[in-house]
Amino acid sequence: MSPSEPKPAIGVFICHCGKNIATTIDVEELTQNMVGIEGVAFAENNKYMCSEPGQKLIHDAIRDKGLTGVVIAACSPRLHEITFRKTVATADLNPFLCEVANIREQCSWVHKDKEKATKKAIKIVKSSVEKVKLSDPLTPISVPVTKKCMVIGAGISGIQAALDIADAGFKVVLIEKNSSIGGHMAQLSETFPTLDCSQCILTPKMMEVGNHPNIKLLTNSEVVEVDGYVGNFNIKVKKKQRYVDIDKCTGCNECTNVCPAVVPSEFNEGLGLRKAIYVPFPQAVPQAYILDDQACLGLLPLACSKCMDVCEPGAIDLDQHPEYLDIEVGTIIVATGYDLIPKENIGEYGYGKYKDVVNGLQFERLLSASGPTAGEIRRPSDGKIPQEIVFVQCVGSRDPEHGMPYCSKICCMYTAKHAKLYKHAVHDGQPYVFYIDIRSDGKGYEEFVQQAIVEEDIIYLRGKVSRIFQEDGKGKEDGGKLIVWGVDTLTGKKIEIAADMVVLTMPIIPSEGIKDLAKKLKISTDAFGFITEAHPKLRPIDTATRGIFLAGCSQAPKDIPDTVAQASGAAAKAVIPLLQGKIELDPQTSTVNEDGCSGCGMCEPLCEYGAIDIIEDPSHPKKKIAKVNDALCEGCGSCAVACPSGALEQKGFKSDQLYAMIDEYLTEEDKTCLKTKK
Amino acid sequence: MTSLQAAFDADKIEIPLGQVHIVRDRCKGCGYCIKYCPREVLEVSEKPNDKGYYFPRVKDEDTCLNCGLCELICPEFAIWSTLTRYVKPKLIKEMVNESF
Numbered sequence: 001m002s003p004s005e006p007k008p009a010i011g012v013f014i015c016h017c018g019k020n021i022a023t024t025i026d027v028e029e030l031t032q033n034m035v036g037i038e039g040v041a042f043a044e045n046n047k048y049m050c051s052e053p054g055q056k057l058i059h060d061a062i063r064d065k066g067l068t069g070v071v072i073a074a075c076s077p078r079l080h081e082i083t084f085r086k087t088v089a090t091a092d093l094n095p096f097l098c099e100v101a102n103i104r105e106q107c108s109w110v111h112k113d114k115e116k117a118t119k120k121a122i123k124i125v126k127s128s129v130e131k132v133k134l135s136d137p138l139t140p141i142s143v144p145v146t147k148k149c150m151v152i153g154a155g156i157s158g159i160q161a162a163l164d165i166a167d168a169g170f171k172v173v174l175i176e177k178n179s180s181i182g183g184h185m186a187q188l189s190e191t192f193p194t195l196d197c198s199q200c201i202l203t204p205k206m207m208e209v210g211n212h213p214n215i216k217l218l219t220n221s222e223v224v225e226v227d228g229y230v231g232n233f234n235i236k237v238k239k240k241q242r243y244v245d246i247d248k249c250t251g252c253n254e255c256t257n258v259c260p261a262v263v264p265s266e267f268n269e270g271l272g273l274r275k276a277i278y279v280p281f282p283q284a285v286p287q288a289y290i291l292d293d294q295a296c297l298g299l300l301p302l303a304c305s306k307c308m309d310v311c312e313p314g315a316i317d318l319d320q321h322p323e324y325l326d327i328e329v330g331t332i333i334v335a336t337g338y339d340l341i342p343k344e345n346i347g348e349y350g351y352g353k354y355k356d357v358v359n360g361l362q363f364e365r366l367l368s369a370s371g372p373t374a375g376e377i378r379r380p381s382d383g384k385i386p387q388e389i390v391f392v393q394c395v396g397s398r399d400p401e402h403g404m405p406y407c408s409k410i411c412c413m414y415t416a417k418h419a420k421l422y423k424h425a426v427h428d429g430q431p432y433v434f435y436i437d438i439r440s441d442g443k444g445y446e447e448f449v450q451q452a453i454v455e456e457d458i459i460y461l462r463g464k465v466s467r468i469f470q471e472d473g474k475g476k477e478d479g480g481k482l483i484v485w486g487v488d489t490l491t492g493k494k495i496e497i498a499a500d501m502v503v504l505t506m507p508i509i510p511s512e513g514i515k516d517l518a519k520k521l522k523i524s525t526d527a528f529g530f531i532t533e534a535h536p537k538l539r540p541i542d543t544a545t546r547g548i549f550l551a552g553c554s555q556a557p558k559d560i561p562d563t564v565a566q567a568s569g570a571a572a573k574a575v576i577p578l579l580q581g582k583i584e585l586d587p588q589t590s591t592v593n594e595d596g597c598s599g600c601g602m603c604e605p606l607c608e609y610g611a612i613d614i615i616e617d618p619s620h621p622k623k624k625i626a627k628v629n630d631a632l633c634e635g636c637g638s639c640a641v642a643c644p645s646g647a648l649e650q651k652g653f654k655s656d657q658l659y660a661m662i663d664e665y666l667t668e669e670d671k672t673c674l675k676t677k678k
Numbered sequence: 679m680t681s682l683q684a685a686f687d688a689d690k691i692e693i694p695l696g697q698v699h700i701v702r703d704r705c706k707g708c709g710y711c712i713k714y715c716p717r718e719v720l721e722v723s724e725k726p727n728d729k730g731y732y733f734p735r736v737k738d739e740d741t742c743l744n745c746g747l748c749e750l751i752c753p754e755f756a757i758w759s760t761l762t763r764y765v766k767p768k769l770i771k772e773m774v775n776e777s778f
Contacts, residue, residue: 297745383686
């Protein structure tokens with residue numbers, strides 16, 4: 001420290017955190033130990049330093065004692081660093097002259113011996129005092145924000161988020177990998193607990209998205225590359241060729257009529273057919289056809305081209321190639337939705353082996369008026385109406401051995417809905433439901449399930465199904481029933497049901513490609529691929545990366561009301577930076593001492609964020625130096641560690657600060673030991 | 679790709695059925711039509727034509743979709759197809775069974 005600078009006057013504020021810290025650490029002794037340390041002008045403790053009286057104590061002490069730096073000994077800086085820095089700023093002290101010493105997670109919570117823990121806490125706080133003595137005042141970096149948002153995925157969550165942002169007056173780019181928006185909700189028949197038609201409530205929203213002046217819709221597209229940071233993301237999007245010009249197509253269906261190539265329909269979950277040139281469902285948005293080049297007889301060489309010949313508006317262009325678009329946005333919402341676990345995973349229930357064993361989404365298509373059977377419930381094998389139908393819940397959900405350990409959340413409700421709708425369509429039919437527990441925790445949900453059990457004559461059996469197999473169908477008209485072996489744990493009896501059809505509720509998993517997308521966005525996923533939120537309770541919509549938010553089943557299994565609520569929440573969050581117009585970034589970035597830098601370039605490849613460039617030194621034309629882009633730098637410190645000449649330093653974590661901390665922490669004995677080892 | 683578990687809407691789907699016409703003596707046996715036919719309708723004949731070339735012949739009459747690629751690709755104008763009528767696709771049953 002140069003003699004011209006004022007003497008340091010550090011204030012130390014020690015928090016009891018109720019009993020969290022005070023039980024294991026002698027807070028009074030800790031406070032007494034701080035008094036008298038060189039440079040410490042004030043030391044005090046409080047039951048809750050983050051409370052209003054606690055914060056006032058800090059504020060007043062800075063004013064009254066003229067403090068030049070502050071150490072708060074409390075919980076992890078992840079929790080309250082921002083709180084305390086704001087408090088310090090209200091007393092006109094630079095917020096970066098406030099340091100949090102973690103004596104909760106790193107001391108009181110992990111130790112039992114009060115004496116030893118107190119000693120350790122003293123060391124932790126003392127070393128923080130040494131650090132803050134050398135801290136520099138820093139000013140946050142302010143960067144402008146691109147006033148546009150990107151929503152990835154156009155199911156109900158993406159649609160809702162896009163509409164809310166667009167209605168708030170901001171431009172939205174909505175990306176969808178399929179040829180139409182709508183997602184899984186477009187496949188559903190009716191929705192619980194009110195049994196209103198899914199299409200009827202979704203289609204108006206889809207139309208609104210298609211016509212909204214603030215929404216740019218990119219279907220058949222996916223994210224290829226993501227660069228930048230909050231406020232200024234650069235996203236490269238691959239718009240796959242559709243072979244049909246959306247603007248010219250009139251939807252006359254002539255192309256589909258003449259197309260000779262037939263494949264299973266994805267929208268109807270393999271229960272119906274489609275042509276190679278098709279529209280996935282009648283209400284699709286955009287209302288235009290798409291050519292599936294995998295199913296087409298051939299484009300190279302052009303084998304058939306009958307569709308092109310009959311297309312009067314000339315909308316079909318078989319020479320289309322993928323387009324790559326560079327899009328700049330300020331914030332991103334991830335709404336990639338879900339898939340069901342592949343049928344290969346559930347062997348013992350015969351899914352994928354017996355035609356009359358279907359999953360929940362397939363049953364939705366059988367119930368749907370726009371489905372392959374026009375809403376008649378018919379079984380896949382022979383098209384007969386099933387008289388006895390078994391619904392099996394928790395097939396692979398809450399089952400770590402065969403599927404997923406988590407609860408898929410919506411199955412209890414949609415099974416009750418399926419059984420009810422079946423009963424409404426087939427009055428003399430008998431539905432059975434095997435369940436472990438009924439989880440009906442939404443508004444009106446429990447009443448819905450109770451009504452199914454009490455009024456609709458649906459037999460609920462509490463227990464798991466052990467096996468499903470087909471009996472020998474020789475000489476039998478229906479080709480053999482599906483025998484369901486299970487147990488009713490309420491009566492303790494074994495159950496055997498000869499069913500015509502079985503519906504399995506398969507676990508919800510994140511949609512395909514989520515891990516890949518998460519990697520591009522630099523956000524994290526959990527063990528199953530669901531996107532991790534920044535905080536499970538207090539920041540359930542944010543990801544750990546600033547400016548990226550999440551909605552719907554990309555985070556965890558969710559029903560429609562929860563998804564819509566979260567999507568609106570994500571929209572509100574994503575609009576905040578756009579409204580602010582500029583964004584303040586953490587100034588604790590790397591900085592180059594240009595005189596010390598030799599331009600060796602070791603730091604450049606180490607930087608994960610592409611923040612370092614090796615440029616020609618403007619003052620010495622033959623010399624090269626490293627240059628840090630403050631807006632891109634995340635302050636990880638990798639470059640500072642690697643720099644052989646010590647020319648790179650991270651603001652807020654300078655080498656002299658870190659050495660001072662280590663020096664304070666080690667005892668004389670430790671130091672001697674280290675020296676002799678050398 | 680999604681596997682086909684049932685084809686409930688098969689009655690709504692029609693595909694063209696083509697008839698292949700071959701002028702065997704014009705063929706010079708290049709084999710392009712056999713190789714490039716997307717439905718593998720054709721095969722090489724057992725006996726050569728008068729010029730000594732092995733010409734194509736129809737393997738399965740019901741599989742031609744009248745796409746017209748053979749006509750387009752034949753250097754000798756020796757093969758073409760015409761539309762017979764629109765039919766229910768015969769392949770659907772096989773498609774379902776293949777999946778199970």
